[in-house]
Amino acid sequence: MTRMFTFHPLQRSPRLFTRNPAGALRTLLLIAACIVLMFYDHQRGHLEKVHAALSTVVYPIQAAVNAPYALAGWAEQKLATHSALVRENASLQKQLLTDSAQLQQFQALEQENASLRDLLQAGQRLDGQVMAATLLAVDMDPFRHVITIDKGTRAGVFDGQTLLDAHGIIGQIIRADPLSSEAALITDPTQAVPVQINRTGLRTLAIGTADPGLLSLPYLANNADVRVGDLLVTSGLAGRYPAGYPVAVITQVQRNPADPFARVSARPVAELNRGHAVLLFFPAVAPPLPSPPQTHSVKKPPKGKPR
């Protein structure tokens, strides 16, 4: 009898007609709950505790997905051949030599800068500290440029914290959970970075375009002094990002006399590969640093032409 009404040959429902499992009241209540959740979640700061609890619940799933990649990285280290290690060592030595040579020059420049600032009676620049973190190898929503890192509030991560890599700004933390954190990349369409053109000091905003290799600068006047190849650094305005870090390189400038603004696009200098090491920036003043593990002080990168 049951067979007659069901297509699926494996179906062995004990009841032919189940009681109504999709009652109107229950459906409406749950849908309303979803809408209320979305509404409050959109206004950041209301659901932090819920997010913290949920992130702890889903962390094992993220860790499980990340595990094969972590294992592959570990195995690569353990099983690397002697010659490969020697080669890597040689190239790292070379890199270190070049970098320390640049650093010597930089120390002299820093002192010169400090004395000039003294003469101008301007305040001293404060250096921050950084902490290393790793991108988790998990995919987030494909239409948002959001990443997950393996450090959370327990390691001192806070909302709005700047995320860097060896080349420049990656983005900022948009949600710090106890064990992991979410960060929005500068290419996310909801993000804008206050930048200045390193060559001229002209200040503007670099806006995310949802294209991973493209930032747009819509607020540069048609006669603005901007050229292809100019480096954009953070201006430090708005107080979110620390000043003076590389963000992007101008790739295209289109000037149309009919438009008030030039069409300028730029390519981010930071690299965003999976399993990539990133750096969390801790400003030297408030918010205070709750003694995060493995921190070491970092100097501001020298301003100059992009490599």
Added chain:
Amino acid sequence: MNFVLRRRANWVIVVTYLVALLLSIWPLPDWAEAFRPAWLLLATIYWCLFLPHRVGLLVTFGVGILLDALTGSLLGEHALALLLIAWVTLKLHLQIRVFPWWQQMLVVFLLSLLYSFVLYWVDGMLGYTQGALLRWMPVLITSLLWPWSMQLLGMLQQRFQVN
């Protein structure tokens, strides 16, 4: 005895949902990311179709919130889309069950169209309007995967006596 067995087989449902969640965040190459099938949608449709007295709206709401937490979307976004699908499936489960496989595929196509539409709608209100064409790729792939996932889940259901 029957009662004990029935309760014990709960883990099969939990495992299928867990696998669907794992697959939803499994890292894919960048070009393939937009083609990722909506795994959780397939699991939800299957269980609501063939086990409506045990997997209903509350379970769907729960896994939807977990998916939101995993993918970094707005809390409640995927839950809302899945809830609507689950509601339609539960309402029509007796009809959809007796459909031949290609008609079921058509139903899954329409349901995942609704699913993608709700996600696009919420994202659009937040300003994520890019990739309008790519958003419909998972609809096609999810519905093409339906017959296989139904066979697989059916085998699991029979093997472990989940009913």
